[in-house]
Amino acid sequence: MNEEVIKAEGLTKVFNKSLVAVDHVNFSVKDGEIFGFLGPNGAGKTTTINMLITVLKPAEGKASVLGYDIVKQANEVRKVIGVVPQEYTADEDLTGYENIMLCADLYGIPRETAKKRAIELLELVELTDFKDKRVETYSGGMRRRLELACGLINRPKVLFLDEPTLGLDVQTRAATWDYIKRLKKEYGMTLFMTTHYLEEADALCDRIAIIDHGKIIVTGAPSELKDSLGGDIITISIKENVDVVDIIRSVEHVKEVKNENGAYRIKAEAGEVTAPLIIEALRKKGYTVTKLSLTEPTLNEVYLEYTGRAMRDIEESREAFRAQRITLRRARGG
Amino acid sequence: MSSANEYKPSLIRGLWALTVRELKKWLKDPVMVLMLVLQPLIWMGLLGKSMNIGALFTSGNLGNISIGNITIPGNYLIPPVNTTVTIPGPLISQMLQQMFSDIGTRVMQNTFGVADYFSYMAVGMVSMIVMTTTMFSGMSIVWDRRLGFLDKVLSTPVPRGAIIFSKVLNATLRAMFQATIILALAYILGLQLSSTFTLLNLLGIYAAIFLLGVGLSSVFIAFSLRSTRMERPMQIISLIMMPLMFASNTFFPISLMPDWMQAIARVNPLSYLTDAVRQLIILPLDAPALITDFAYLSIFAAVLAAFGIVLSWRYLTK
Ligand SMILES: Nc1ncnc2c1ncn2[C@@H]1O[C@H](COP(=O)(O)OP(=O)(O)O)[C@@H](O)[C@H]1O
Ligand SMILES: [Mg+2]
Numbered sequence: 001m002n003e004e005v006i007k008a009e010g011l012t013k014v015f016n017k018s019l020v021a022v023d024h025v026n027f028s029v030k031d032g033e034i035f036g037f038l039g040p041n042g043a044g045k046t047t048t049i050n051m052l053i054t055v056l057k058p059a060e061g062k063a064s065v066l067g068y069d070i071v072k073q074a075n076e077v078r079k080v081i082g083v084v085p086q087e088y089t090a091d092e093d094l095t096g097y098e099n100i101m102l103c104a105d106l107y108g109i110p111r112e113t114a115k116k117r118a119i120e121l122l123e124l125v126e127l128t129d130f131k132d133k134r135v136e137t138y139s140g141g142m143r144r145r146l147e148l149a150c151g152l153i154n155r156p157k158v159l160f161l162d163e164p165t166l167g168l169d170v171q172t173r174a175a176t177w178d179y180i181k182r183l184k185k186e187y188g189m190t191l192f193m194t195t196h197y198l199e200e201a202d203a204l205c206d207r208i209a210i211i212d213h214g215k216i217i218v219t220g221a222p223s224e225l226k227d228s229l230g231g232d233i234i235t236i237s238i239k240e241n242v243d244v245v246d247i248i249r250s251v252e253h254v255k256e257v258k259n260e261n262g263a264y265r266i267k268a269e270a271g272e273v274t275a276p277l278i279i280e281a282l283r284k285k286g287y288t289v290t291k292l293s294l295t296e297p298t299l300n301e302v303y304l305e306y307t308g309r310a311m312r313d314i315e316e317s318r319e320a321f322r323a324q325r326i327t328l329r330r331a332r333g334g
Numbered sequence: 335m336s337s338a339n340e341y342k343p344s345l346i347r348g349l350w351a352l353t354v355r356e357l358k359k360w361l362k363d364p365v366m367v368l369m370l371v372l373q374p375l376i377w378m379g380l381l382g383k384s385m386n387i388g389a390l391f392t393s394g395n396l397g398n399i400s401i402g403n404i405t406i407p408g409n410y411l412i413p414p415v416n417t418t419v420t421i422p423g424p425l426i427s428q429m430l431q432q433m434f435s436d437i438g439t440r441v442m443q444n445t446f447g448v449a450d451y452f453s454y455m456a457v458g459m460v461s462m463i464v465m466t467t468t469m470f471s472g473m474s475i476v477w478d479r480r481l482g483f484l485d486k487v488l489s490t491p492v493p494r495g496a497i498i499f500s501k502v503l504n505a506t507l508r509a510m511f512q513a514t515i516i517l518a519l520a521y522i523l524g525l526q527l528s529s530t531f532t533l534l535n536l537l538g539i540y541a542a543i544f545l546l547g548v549g550l551s552s553v554f555i556a557f558s559l560r561s562t563r564m565e566r567p568m569q570i571i572s573l574i575m576m577p578l579m580f581a582s583n584t585f586f587p588i589s590l591m592p593d594w595m596q597a598i599a600r601v602n603p604l605s606y607l608t609d610a611v612r613q614l615i616i617l618p619l620d621a622p623a624l625i626t627d628f629a630y631l632s633i634f635a636a637v638l639a640a641f642g643i644v645l646s647w648r649y650l651t652k
Contacts, residue, residue, distance in 0.1 A: 055488045078491040088482075089482040089483045
């Protein structure tokens, strides 16, 4: 089996001759891992996926999936991948079962095999009771699960998930993560996913690439990226109005101390062990600690560190998504 | 582990699956079917029934025109006499009525080919429904694109042709179905079948509808796929629909139109479908005319389908 399941070299997409949506990205995805693209709206995540799943042709660069070139061997690629798109693409007027069978027909899966698999997949995503109901009546979470089931009908070796929990509420999102993990375990696939939720990237991905304005800024395991920031942040205040930077700096594992108006901001490895040591050192010298907080770095800090700004507002994009759905429904007269 | 080789993505299977999807969607939306049928039905009622053109030339219209006694010099008579002669008005009126009752039918026959205007225009409604149905169903691809369904289908190994053909086929099947409804309604409302009509003629009608449906929908699908603004196809439909109908023989014979309009009507494919259906249902069948109609419709379908399918294909594989 190929160790590098997906490989992209200088992959680029330009829209309307001037908008560089994806800008010479390089990455590789290893067999069996969950690789995530993390980035704000408009970063170029969907465009990258669309190139990898052979829906868009790259302007420059090349990429391969399981060794098949995405342009020259597009049809081979299509046979071995599964796709769970960002939108709900299941047909509202058909039932869940009919939708899955439609996907099976597109892949040319023998009908008997397809029927067995459809039943099995519906069971797996817990839609068996709703399989003969029209998708129109499904909730957001159920639709997402149906998309997952459709994406798996051809037993793909690589599954592409574009924003798998976009627009879902917090509980449904967590439940969807469970489904994704379960499906991956069941079928032993390699997963390529995109998200603009930091927690999602953290919870699901073995490795991530942070993408912004079409460029990959950094790649690595979430824990690695967080560690690269230099450890945890401890914030301490003391009762006495004296500068104690030197005392704190002498404590083991402390890497950096800053006095910010009487509050000390300390970067340290293994914060949960170091914090008590700092308190102890200060107490020995007769100082009293009045406040203490310990923050482990999140991907938020990672993002801030590498892009120089906070991730664009998440709420905003959820609003935009909802507005879009409402427009669509209205336009369809539903 | 299953291998990908067990799958056989095929044009036929994909075409079948995608077409069945559309037809299922369609059956679940009977209101749309009704709306499309309603439009020609209203036309039939408004123009075909209430504006009864045939009645213009009937003798009844002369009944209340009072004609006085007419006195003429005797030397105009055959043979001439020496006195003046007076003919009573009612006698003149009666004779005129006799003449016109005959002329009325003949004027209708000469102009429209049939004695009643309703039959003439009701058949024209078949063209109308074929045009609206194919255009509206061609537009469904705009939704597929917008909702991401098209991208999902494109990421599967289904042959690209299946995607385009399924749209063409679906539009054409719908047009045939709706035309059947229109013809049935027209028959119920009093359409006069010609003496040469047989059930076999229905096959000819479907063939003609199929040709126009394929031609129109291919172009419209390509256009819908390629337009960047999704409301554009809708605007185009409403813009061209009425002119296309009036610049054809749907309501009125081409030979009586002004020259510039004749020029349009003679290339307008609606004229040929309408004429073919008229030949097959209400007129005494004129074989050479029917052959011309089919030849034109075939060329129209072939050229437009080739053009539309190539354009769509290039879009889908770009
Ligand atoms: N079909 C398209 N035509 C023109 N511009 C596009 C198209 N698709 C995406 N873009 C633009 O490319 C950029 C990246 O979009 P996208 O890949 O959808 O971002 P993301 O999925 O990360 O939110 C955006 O600026 C978007 O407006
Ligand atoms: Mg996206």
